[in-house]
Amino acid sequence: MVDKQGAHVIADETRAWANLLANNSAQYLQSDNGQVRLKNQLKKLITTPLINHIHVYRTNQDDSIEYFSSYNRNHNYPPISDRISEIAQLSTVQHQANHLELIVKITQAQETIGYLFIQTSLLEKQAFTDRLVYVLLAFLLFSLILAFGVAQSLFNNINQPIDSIVDELGQISRSRNYQTQLSKLPIKELDVLTVNINVLLLRVEKHINSLIEEHQHTQTKNKALEHRLSSRTDALKESNQELLSTLEKLHEFQGQLVETEKMASLGDMVAGIAHEVNTPIGLGVTASSLLADKLNEIKTAFEDKTLRSSQLKKFLNDGNENISIILRNLERAAQLISSFKKVAVDQSSVENRTFNMRDLINEVILTLSAKIQSANVIITMDCPDDLIINSKPGPINQILINLILNSIYHGFDGLEQGNISISIMNLSDQIHFNYRDDGVGIDKTMKTKIFDPFTTTKRGSGGSGLGMHLVYNLVTQALGGHISIEEENKPGVSFEITFPVELAAS
Structure with a gap:
């Protein structure tokens, strides 16, 4: 059945159609061959499936009222008896089981020359509403399936490469083998990150080797200096010269240490970004899993024909909330990766x-x-x-x-x-x-x-x-x-x- 608000809307449409058709019928009531012409005109004017029947009654000079012309929607709606005796009662919209009825005056020069009876269906609007609900439900189901697929794909394509980077960095940190290179990744942004990390690892390894060699070299020099100081005084000038040379090299290595300090800060950011990105992606995966479980529950209830409107409403509310969580966290992860890429590129330029x-x-x-x-x-x-x-x-x-x-x-x-x-x-x-x-x-x-x-x-x-x-x-x-x-x-x-x-x- 149509609800009160829907019936009120159909009643307004009924009054509007009745007034429109009454105005167009006035010219035919007093013309020759008016009945046939009016019937044809009604067929042209009525374009909505809302109207079931139209009767047009004419007022004679002796104030009697007679049937003049009519319109029936199709063969499924056979003619109905006239409503001349109910003109006063139907002057306002009357609600029947499946339809509305109304009679309005047909006037010309402010004189009543006839009446128009209209009957409209309450079922057409309900059928249209039902079809619209089914279409919306089908579209929502498709959107949820698509969202789940996209979320699962993003999880597989982003989280797994990041986990791979974290695992490889952990192995390198434990083994202290900085010659190890991170493997290439299929995502362009993450591959740029691995390239920069590989450069950092190579520079760290080179720096460590340089420090070891320099330390060993310095120890050798010091031992030679001690031996020469103990053996003869003339070796002091030569030793001082060697120390000055070593000091110059230390100044050169100072520049390398400064460069290493730059890369060390980038390494700190790498660890922080890896930790930060894992959090929104984990939340997105959790929300996707929860949404999938709820979707299976709704599907089972629908197939078992036990689906309740309250259950569907709760599912829609929960679904909107889970999709919002997924979108927010994926946007957060994308924002973090984008910002880190910009900072990393700028830092090396x-x-x-x-x-x-x-x-x-x-x-x-x-x-x-x-x-x-x-x-x-x-x-x-x-x-x-x-x-x-x-x-x-x-x-x-x-x-x-x-x-x-x-x-x-x-x-x-x-x-x-x-x-x-x-x-x-x-x-x-x-x-x-x-x-x-x-x-x-x-x-x-x-x-x-x-x-x-x-x-x-x-x-x-x-x-x-x-x-x-x-x-x-x-x-x-x-x-x-x-x-x-x-x-x-x-x-x-x-x-x-x-x-x-x-x-x-x-």
Whole structure:
């Protein structure tokens, strides 16, 4: 049966059709051969399957009312008796079992010249609604199957290669065999990641071998020096010369250590990104599995003819929620991989390009999100949304990464929470960059040599002492700018960085 709202809509349509047909029938009531012409005209005008019967009655001069013409929908709807005796009762829409009935006046020059009776079906609208529901259910079922297939495919194509990278890196870390190369992957973005990791591993192996050789060489030199000092004084000049030569080589290796520091920060990001990507993908897989189970339950109930409307409604609500979870987590994983790729490419490049400064900083923060969250650090940024410049994103990336990691490893060591603020301003074709944290700060004796190589508060605990030296070199040499540390006695540390840029049209 049609619900009340549907019946109300059909009643409105019935009144509209009745008034339209009454207006068109007036001219035929007083014309010759009007009955036949009106019947033909009704067949032309009625284009909806909603109308079952039409009767047209004419009013005579003696005020009597007689049947004039009619319309029947088809042979399945045979003529019905006239409703002349029910004109007063049917002046408003009357609801019957499966249809509505109504009689309206036919007027001409504000004079009633006849009446039009109309009967409309309540079943047509219900049949159309039923067909629409079946189509929507079929479309929803197809969409759910398609979503499950896409989610399963993405899981197989993304999660498995990432697990392979994590397993291989774990084996390399345990065996310390850095000559091992990660195998190629079918996904372009992940393959770029493996290529960069392989380059990192080769450089680490080369650096370790160089340090071993240099250490052995230095030991040999020292032994020779001790022997010559004990044997004769003249060997002192020769030994001093050899020491000077060794010092020059150490300066050369300093550049290699700086480069290794860059790659070490990239390695930290690799581990963080691998951990971060696993979480949204795992949630997406869980939601997909749950959705598949619910779908099987609905399918079983449908086939057993025990499906209830409440069960279907709950399935639709749960399905929408699971699909939202899958989409959100897949978009999160794609965003993490995309940001890491951009940061990794920029970090290995010193070429100029045009970029949005705020987007660049957001990509670095997103790439380091694992370490930022584990250290319970809150980062606030004040940077114009439309600050588009032409500069070197690689050095800027490396500066940000080193400053943030320096705050996490040194500034917030032993603290439960930390805050970092980054402020960017454009002043006369120069970028003014203020970086501040509220950590433990830097001792006064360290501030004067903070940018010197091998200066660290973590000596013997993994600190190389090259992080801030690398930042200084990147600001002054790569970007042609200036960096200074604030001398105020406030909690934490503050760095002021300026470097020239070329503004690009936004």
